[in-house]
Amino acid sequence: MAKRRLKNDNVRVLDSLPMLIVCIAAVSALYFVCLTKLASNNTMRYMIQIFLYITMAQMWNLLSGFTGMTSLGQQLNIGLAGYSVAIATTKLHLSLGMGLLMGVGVSVVVALLMSLILYRMEGMYFSIATWVVAEIFEKLFLNWKYVGQGSGMTIRVVPYPRINEICVVALTVCVLAVAAVYFLLRTRIGLGLTAMRDDISAASAVGVNVFNHKLFVYTIAAAFTAVAAGIFLVNKGIVYPESGFSISWTISLVFIVIVGGSGTVGGPIVGAVIYVFLQEYLARFPGWSNIILGAITILTILFLPKGIMGTLQEKLGFEIFSAKRFSYSKRR
Amino acid sequence: MSDALLSIKNLSAGYGDFVAVESVDLAVKKGQIVSLIGINGAGKTTLMHTVAGLHKPASGKVLFGGEDITGLPADKIVAKGLSLVPQGGRCFTRMSVQDNLLMGSFPRSARKNAKQTLEHIYELFPDLGEMKQRPAGNLSGGQRQMVAIGRALMGDPECLIFDEISLGLSPAVINDIYKKIKRINEEENTSIILIEQDIHRALKASDAFYVMLKGRVALSGQSDEIDSETLKKAYFGI
Numbered sequence: 001m002a003k004r005r006l007k008n009d010n011v012r013v014l015d016s017l018p019m020l021i022v023c024i025a026a027v028s029a030l031y032f033v034c035l036t037k038l039a040s041n042n043t044m045r046y047m048i049q050i051f052l053y054i055t056m057a058q059m060w061n062l063l064s065g066f067t068g069m070t071s072l073g074q075q076l077n078i079g080l081a082g083y084s085v086a087i088a089t090t091k092l093h094l095s096l097g098m099g100l101l102m103g104v105g106v107s108v109v110v111a112l113l114m115s116l117i118l119y120r121m122e123g124m125y126f127s128i129a130t131w132v133v134a135e136i137f138e139k140l141f142l143n144w145k146y147v148g149q150g151s152g153m154t155i156r157v158v159p160y161p162r163i164n165e166i167c168v169v170a171l172t173v174c175v176l177a178v179a180a181v182y183f184l185l186r187t188r189i190g191l192g193l194t195a196m197r198d199d200i201s202a203a204s205a206v207g208v209n210v211f212n213h214k215l216f217v218y219t220i221a222a223a224f225t226a227v228a229a230g231i232f233l234v235n236k237g238i239v240y241p242e243s244g245f246s247i248s249w250t251i252s253l254v255f256i257v258i259v260g261g262s263g264t265v266g267g268p269i270v271g272a273v274i275y276v277f278l279q280e281y282l283a284r285f286p287g288w289s290n291i292i293l294g295a296i297t298i299l300t301i302l303f304l305p306k307g308i309m310g311t312l313q314e315k316l317g318f319e320i321f322s323a324k325r326f327s328y329s330k331r332r
Numbered sequence: 333m334s335d336a337l338l339s340i341k342n343l344s345a346g347y348g349d350f351v352a353v354e355s356v357d358l359a360v361k362k363g364q365i366v367s368l369i370g371i372n373g374a375g376k377t378t379l380m381h382t383v384a385g386l387h388k389p390a391s392g393k394v395l396f397g398g399e400d401i402t403g404l405p406a407d408k409i410v411a412k413g414l415s416l417v418p419q420g421g422r423c424f425t426r427m428s429v430q431d432n433l434l435m436g437s438f439p440r441s442a443r444k445n446a447k448q449t450l451e452h453i454y455e456l457f458p459d460l461g462e463m464k465q466r467p468a469g470n471l472s473g474g475q476r477q478m479v480a481i482g483r484a485l486m487g488d489p490e491c492l493i494f495d496e497i498s499l500g501l502s503p504a505v506i507n508d509i510y511k512k513i514k515r516i517n518e519e520e521n522t523s524i525i526l527i528e529q530d531i532h533r534a535l536k537a538s539d540a541f542y543v544m545l546k547g548r549v550a551l552s553g554q555s556d557e558i559d560s561e562t563l564k565k566a567y568f569g570i
Contacts, residue, residue, distance in 0.1 A: 191427075191431060191434065192435075195427065197426070198424035198426055199422050199423075202418055202424065203424070204407065205386060205406055205422075206415070206435050207407040207411060207438040207487065209407045210407075263426070
């Protein structure tokens with residue numbers, strides 16, 4: 001793995017051609033495992049969860065860690081996507097693909113509509129407002145007869161895809177999400193987003209169109225979260241208001257990003273792997289899992305504020321999937 | 333007033349019911365350095381934030397290069413060539429020095445010559461060239477101020493507004509920054525507005541001045557023609 005030492009800097013960056021080769025090899029190996037059913041169904045279930053949590057956490061990290069828009073309402077996209085897939089497949093007898101597309105469409109439309117209210121707020125007010133909007137939608141779905149009110153809906157996909165097929169789709173979405181965040185951060189828009197995170201007023205003063213940037217990143221996050229959530233809930237087979245619109249989704253994403261490393265592309269990958277295995281282990285202690293996850297999050301904030309990846313990068317002096325730009329010509 | 337690059341006419345702005353700036357007229361010619369002096373709370377920053385599109389005006393007009401820019405969003409105003417260096421530098425702390433500078437060429441209009449401008453900035457501030465990959469959050473106050481100036485220059489502005497650039501800096505650093513400002517003015521013929529509390533430094537550096545008090549212009553004139561007693565009275569409102 002090539003380590004490029006930068007002039008005037010003590011950070012080495014692992015983003016050269018060998019790093020790309022390692023990434024391609026790892027992704028190819030995962031595709032091979034899924035396609036050839038080399039792993040057991042149980043292992044593939046874990047893999048699906050990891051891929052989908054990486055996708056959703058990557059998007060929360062893009063919003064919070066890179067743009068400074070800390071949303072506490074990611075469950076809105078998850079619930080909307082779940083219900084869209086359920087309506088499309090169970091009520092309208094459409095394919096899973098159409099259902100996922102519908103989920104993305106509905107989430108994006110709602111995100112665009114919410115922009116009119118939410119983008120007038122910043123910081124804590126934005127966070128609370130996103131949570132409140134998600135709660136309102138939960139109550140709406142609780143009282144909506146067409147979607148089964150509090151009992152929710154079963155998701156009947158015909159023909160039901162095989163587990164390795166779901167695994168391939170989840171992996172593809174995950175790779176696209178990581179690549180989208182990585183490449184987005186290296187563009188001029190990405191530069192604007194990180195500037196907004198550091199100082200929104202100064203970003204505006206140098207010419208960043210704050211509204212358009214917020215709209216763009218919020219819509220991208222809504223779309224990817226919706227498609228990942230759609231696949232997730234198909235795998236569960238049921239969606240109801242208290243599960244689809246539960247704040248626990250966002251709590252999971254916060255845990256993954258904080259533990260993995262906020263503001264790093266590698267953080268959500270590490271965090272998601274830890275979260276899925278920890279969740280499985282903590283299932284033996286019903287009632288305690290959220291307390292333990294919360295305690296780990298607080299301890300991480302206290303003792304590893306940059307998360308695992310952020311701390312490792314700092315201690316060892318390297319960065320994986322760095323969003324830094326190294327020369328003017330390269331960035332253009 | 334007709335040859336003015338920036339012309340502020342009867343501009344008022346405030347926060348809710350509070351009027352911070354009231355019926356202000358101000359003009360800056362091409363290549364001129366104008367100082368805007370006043371005590372804390374006089375309305376200097378609100379006035380210039382309103383001009384730069386960071387604050388909505390209540391009434392009045394702002395003309396830049398003869399074009400009405402009143403109430404335009406900041407990104408549109410920056411693209412027209414009017415940039416603000418905010419108080420305290422306001423760098424993007426987690427971004428590198430170079431990325432901070434490149435943020436200055438964010439408007440499409442500034443991208444064409446960005447590479448040459450960047451080289452020019454490294455020549456103007458050699459220290460920045462030595463620390464281009466360092467996070468801006470690790471810089472000293474003076475270095476941050478240099479980054480903020482360089483960032484504003486990246487937009488290839490016709491007019492630069494410096495908001496209390498000397499705030500919290502040592503006299504030696506302030507002197508150095510003022511020399512750079514003079515050089516920018518002379519080499520690029522860039523019009524400059526200095527928002528300052530340090531009367532003597534501001535007058536020494538500028539061609540013309542405006543004194544603000546309680547949101548209004550209390551006194552204006554040529555910097556080399558004013559006597560200190562008249563200025564003191566206008567500054568403190570006595």
